[in-house]
Amino acid sequence: MTILARLEHWKEQGAISLEQYSLLSSLSRGEPFSLFLELNLLLYAGVLAFVAGLGWTVSTWSQQIGDVLVLVVLSATLAACFWYCFSRAHAWSPAETTAPSPIFDYVLYLGSLVWCIELAYLENRFHVLSGQWDLYLLATAGFFFFLAYRFDNRFVLSLALSSLAGWFGLTISHWPSHQDAAYRQYAMLYCVLVGVGGVLLQRRGLKVHFFGTYLNIVANVLFWALLSGVFNRQGYGVWFLALLIACGASLAWGLTRRQFAFVAYAAVYGYVGVSSMFLRYVTGDTAVLSYFVITAIAMLVLLVQIARRFGRPA
Amino acid sequence: MRLYTASSEETLRARKLLKEWAGDGILTQAQYQRLQQETISELRTTNIFLRLVLFLFTLITVGGGAALFFVVSRPSEQSSGVFFLIFAGVCYAAAEAVASQARLYRYGIEEALAVCSVIFLCAGMLLAFFSSGPYSPRQHQLESLVLIAGAIFSLWIWRRFGLWYAFLAAMIFAMFLPDYWTSSHSAQHVTITSLYAIGLILVVAVRRRHRFDYLATAYSLVEAFLWLGIYLAMNLQLSSLNLRAQWLGIRTTAASEFARPFYWTTWVLIWCLPPIVLARGVRQKDRFVIAAGAIVAVLTLLSNKPYLGWPRHTWDPMLLGILLTGIALFVRRWLDRGSGRIRYGFTSARLSGKDKEWMNAGSVVLGLVTPQSITPTQQKRSADFGFGGGASGGGGASGEF
Numbered sequence: 001m002t003i004l005a006r007l008e009h010w011k012e013q014g015a016i017s018l019e020q021y022s023l024l025s026s027l028s029r030g031e032p033f034s035l036f037l038e039l040n041l042l043l044y045a046g047v048l049a050f051v052a053g054l055g056w057t058v059s060t061w062s063q064q065i066g067d068v069l070v071l072v073v074l075s076a077t078l079a080a081c082f083w084y085c086f087s088r089a090h091a092w093s094p095a096e097t098t099a100p101s102p103i104f105d106y107v108l109y110l111g112s113l114v115w116c117i118e119l120a121y122l123e124n125r126f127h128v129l130s131g132q133w134d135l136y137l138l139a140t141a142g143f144f145f146f147l148a149y150r151f152d153n154r155f156v157l158s159l160a161l162s163s164l165a166g167w168f169g170l171t172i173s174h175w176p177s178h179q180d181a182a183y184r185q186y187a188m189l190y191c192v193l194v195g196v197g198g199v200l201l202q203r204r205g206l207k208v209h210f211f212g213t214y215l216n217i218v219a220n221v222l223f224w225a226l227l228s229g230v231f232n233r234q235g236y237g238v239w240f241l242a243l244l245i246a247c248g249a250s251l252a253w254g255l256t257r258r259q260f261a262f263v264a265y266a267a268v269y270g271y272v273g274v275s276s277m278f279l280r281y282v283t284g285d286t287a288v289l290s291y292f293v294i295t296a297i298a299m300l301v302l303l304v305q306i307a308r309r310f311g312r313p314a
Numbered sequence: 315m316r317l318y319t320a321s322s323e324e325t326l327r328a329r330k331l332l333k334e335w336a337g338d339g340i341l342t343q344a345q346y347q348r349l350q351q352e353t354i355s356e357l358r359t360t361n362i363f364l365r366l367v368l369f370l371f372t373l374i375t376v377g378g379g380a381a382l383f384f385v386v387s388r389p390s391e392q393s394s395g396v397f398f399l400i401f402a403g404v405c406y407a408a409a410e411a412v413a414s415q416a417r418l419y420r421y422g423i424e425e426a427l428a429v430c431s432v433i434f435l436c437a438g439m440l441l442a443f444f445s446s447g448p449y450s451p452r453q454h455q456l457e458s459l460v461l462i463a464g465a466i467f468s469l470w471i472w473r474r475f476g477l478w479y480a481f482l483a484a485m486i487f488a489m490f491l492p493d494y495w496t497s498s499h500s501a502q503h504v505t506i507t508s509l510y511a512i513g514l515i516l517v518v519a520v521r522r523r524h525r526f527d528y529l530a531t532a533y534s535l536v537e538a539f540l541w542l543g544i545y546l547a548m549n550l551q552l553s554s555l556n557l558r559a560q561w562l563g564i565r566t567t568a569a570s571e572f573a574r575p576f577y578w579t580t581w582v583l584i585w586c587l588p589p590i591v592l593a594r595g596v597r598q599k600d601r602f603v604i605a606a607g608a609i610v611a612v613l614t615l616l617s618n619k620p621y622l623g624w625p626r627h628t629w630d631p632m633l634l635g636i637l638l639t640g641i642a643l644f645v646r647r648w649l650d651r652g653s654g655r656i657r658y659g660f661t662s663a664r665l666s667g668k669d670k671e672w673m674n675a676g677s678v679v680l681g682l683v684t685p686q687s688i689t690p691t692q693q694k695r696s697a698d699f700g701f702g703g704g705a706s707g708g709g710g711a712s713g714e715f
Contacts, residue, residue, distance in 0.1 A: 001321065002527045003328050006352075015349055016341070023340060028331070029526060032661040033599040035645065036669050038608070039662055042642035044680065045612075050635025057628040102646055102662070105677075106639075154677040213678050260363035267367045285385045292378035299371045300423070307360040307368070307421070 003028050043106045051113040058121060067125055074118040081111025089151055094206045097152045109155045112144060137167035149207055157210055161217050165190055187225035191218045212259075219262060222246055223269040230273045243273040255310055263306060271299060317413050317474050322357050323528040326419070329353040337667045357419035368422030376405060376430045395442025402434035413475065428471045432483065436464045458494035461487045478535050485510065485543050500576045506547040514540040531602075538602035541591045545610040549584050550577060551617040581621050584614050599659065612638075 001009070004025055011021040026032075054077075062070050085108045088100045099105050119136055122128055129135055144160030147153065168190040169183060198214030201207065226246055229239025247270035254262030278291055316323075332353060336346035360368070380401050389397060409427035418424045439460045447453060465487035472480035488509045492502035517540060521533035546552055550572055572580075592607030594600070615634060619626055649655060649662040664670060 001324055003324070003331060004526055006324075006328050010349060010352075016345060020340060020345075024335060027335075027665065030599040030659075032656045032659050032665070034661055034663060034665040034669065035604075035649070036662060036664040037672060038601075038604060039642045039646050040673060042608070042638050046635045046637075046639030046642060048635070049631045049638060053629050053631030053633070053635060056631065060628045103643065154674060155680070158678050158680075209674075216678070260361050264363040264367045268370070271371075286382065289378050289382035289385060292374055293382055296371045296374035296378060300368065300375060303364060303368055303371065304423075307364045308358075 039102070043103060044109075047106050047110045047113070051110065051117070054114070055117050058117060062121070062125070070121060071118070074114060074121065078111055078114045078118060081107050081114065085111065085147075085151060092150060094204075096207070096209045099152075104151070105153055105155060108147065108151055108153055112147060112156050112159055115143070116140065134167055137163050141167055148210075152207060154210070154213060157213055161194065161213070164194065165221070184225050184228055187221055187228075191222045191225070194218050194221075216261065219250060219265050223250075223265060227269060227273055227276075230276055236277075240273060240277055243270065247273075255306070258310065260310075267299060267303060271295070315473055316476065317410070318357060318419060318476070320528070322355055322419075323476075325353050325355040326357060326359065327528045329355065334666060334668055357417050358421060359419050360421055365420060365422040365425075369426045370422075372423045372426030373430065376427065380434070391441055391445045395438045395440065395445060398434045398438030398441060400438075402431045402438055405434060406431035409475070424475065425477055428475055428477065428480070432464060432467050432471065432480075435467055436460050439463055455494055458491055461491050461494070465491070472536075476532060478532060481536050482539055485513075485539060489543075489547075500572055503547055503550070503553065503580070507544055510540050510543040510547060514544065534598075534600045534602045537600070538606035541587075541603065541606045542609065545584065545587050545591075545613065548580050548587070549613065549617055550580050551620045552613065584610075584617065584621075588614050596660075 007016070007021055007025050007028065010016045011018065016024070054074075058070055058074070085104065088104060090097055090100055119140065123133070123136060141160050141163035144156050144163055148157035148160050168186040194214055195218045198211055198218070202211040223243075223246065226239055226243040230236050230243055232239065247266040250262045250269075251266040254260055254264075254266065275291070275295070279288060282288060282291065329350065332341065332346060332349050335341045336343065341349070380398075383397065383401075384394060387397075405427045409424045409431060412418045412421075412427065413424040440457070444453060444457050444460070465484045468480045468484035468487060471477060472484065489506055491509070492505040495505065496502060514537065517533060517537050521530070521537065524530050524533055588607055588611035591603060591610055595603030595605075595607050612634070615637075619630070646662045649657050649660055651657075652661075655661050655663050
């Protein structure tokens with residue numbers, strides 16, 4: 001029985017009203033057909049392409065067109081974007097708010113990215129802070145946090161979190177080449193700061209819907225940091241213990257809150273960590289492969305139990 | 315032919331829609347709970363995260379098990395091929411069993427078993443039939459049987475289990491087939507395009523019957539893949555990039571090495587295809603085909619200059635950005651001016667809470683990824699000029715201007 005036939009049946013049963021029937025059957029037939037997602041993606045791609053071109057042009061032609069013109073164009077774009085956002089924004093509210101116009105979020109995002117380009121240009125041409133990039137990153141992170149909370153924008157919140165990570169010396173692309181102890185400590189500190197900040201903001205009721213973003217980013221950075229400690233040649237015991245505790249916490253959080261991404265984090269990161277410990281002491285193809293077969297089956301059994309008990313489609 | 319009955323899959327679809335409608339407030343909680351009782355399915359499903367993890371661990375189990383067998387028994391190359399074929403059969407039987415007996419549906423386990431069966435089949439055929447003997451052109455041609463078997467078996471799994479990526483795998487197998495049949499690069503492109511076009515004709519013919527049922531989305535996705543495949547096979551500038559060959563260090567065919575009539579025919583075709591795909595998507599109100607049309611349109615704009623041999627400019631992406639933004643704004647405004655914000659059955663309004671969830675998840679991921687991807691590569695650098703680092707904010711934290 002197709003969904004249209006079912007709706008007909010439910011209408012005849014009196015389970016749904018006539019209005020509900022006509023609305024739901026229209027929606028099932030794609031009438032009207034919403035282009036909401038497609039138009040938003042087009043706007044996002046447009047902003048991204050524009051900023052990429054702007055950055056490329058500025059970096060290639062700045063000597064020919066001159067600093068003044070570059071700065072005027074960048075500043076004018078920046079000013080126009082932020083003027084638009086501040087003049088159109090609704091009054092601030094700690095709760096989730098909708099954007100005042102369909103392009104609002106993208107104008108804010110454009111402004112934020114242009115800010116990055118202008119700041120990078122200023123520092124590299126005029127060395128205002130004598131190469132103290134850390135301060136730029138911190139200031140930018142602070143500014144983006146302000147914008148994200150003022151305008152309720154997840155794009156900019158992600159920018160703020162990645163800027164803060166940059167300040168802590170973390171960038172995704174540099175990760176594999178910097179697995180040293182100092183780097184790991186910064187990552188842990190970042191997790192503590194962002195995690196505690198996220199919890200405090202949530203407790204105070206400030207943009208509670210941002211909490212999931214904080215939690216997912218913290219969980220991933222934390223697990224990477226702990227795993228890098230587990231992979232160490234020496235002093236990995238503490239990191240392994242910390243990894244197990246984090247996996248337990250992630251699993252408990254995922255199951256109690258029915259947020260199964262955290263169950264997946266616990267399973268995958270935990271498995272990688274435990275396997276790396278095991279493979280330290282075991283050599284020989286047969287033993288290693290036997291380990292993988294036995295443990296993967298054990299994980300399957302465990303995960304199937306979890307899926308049967310908790311994991312219905314979210 | 316399908317492993318799951320139509321009524322089971324329709325019931326699952328209805329259940330999913332009910333949840334969505336209740337979430338959007340179209341149905342009351344009481345109505346939702348009552349109707350939910352009527353949409354109880356015997357199929358066992360799980361959420362996307364557990365599905366992915368179950369898929370991963372099934373792959374580890376099966377892959378580890380097969381590797382262990384070969385390490386312990388150390389068979390000859392040809393015997394290994396036979397064993398691989400046996401493993402393929404075992405994996406396929408296991409996939410069928412867990413899907414039909416345990417009623418697993420998109421559960422990760424049966425999917426990984428089905429995927430392993432395709433991999434083992436191809437590896438087994440290659441080792442069992444083509445591993446020994448000196449190289450000869452005839453044998454090289456016969457090796458295409460492995461790809462044909464892989465493509466057919468993938469198609470079977472797509473049809474039987476309804477796994478969309480099995481269709482994609484079949485398309486990838488088909489993509490490499492002409493390498494074995496002809497050395498002419500033009501003929502290879504024509505062959506791939508023809509194979510995909512045949513597939514498209516068949517899919518278009520079949521999907522008419524499934525406009526509003528549970529198979530509508532599956533066929534929509536497959537049609538979008540085929541349109542994309544046809545376009546990518548025709549666009550010589552994109553094909554000449556050939557990432558696989560570059561990774562393997564194989565010399566690739568430059569677009570300019572093709573015969574001029576063929577080259578310019580493909581240029582005309584890459585301009586003709588985007589409006590056709592977009593028009594079809596819009597007429598069918600098909601989200602995936604519209605997306606495929608938009609992607610091929612952007613790809614045409616990106617590859618037009620290389621096609622014509624014109625130099626690229628640093629401001630080209632800016633113009634593209636302005637064009638995309640302009641189109642989005644124009645379409646939105648045009649739709650919003652219609653009565654009830656609807657024109658010709660289209661609206662720019664958000665009708666489902668699911669769209670918002672996608673937007674939220676997407677904005678977080680894209681917000682994190684964007685700064686890495688927009689950072690331009692270094693173009694020129696003089697002694698006194700170093701626009702480096704882009705470390706400001708997320709904005710190019712990793713890059714150097």
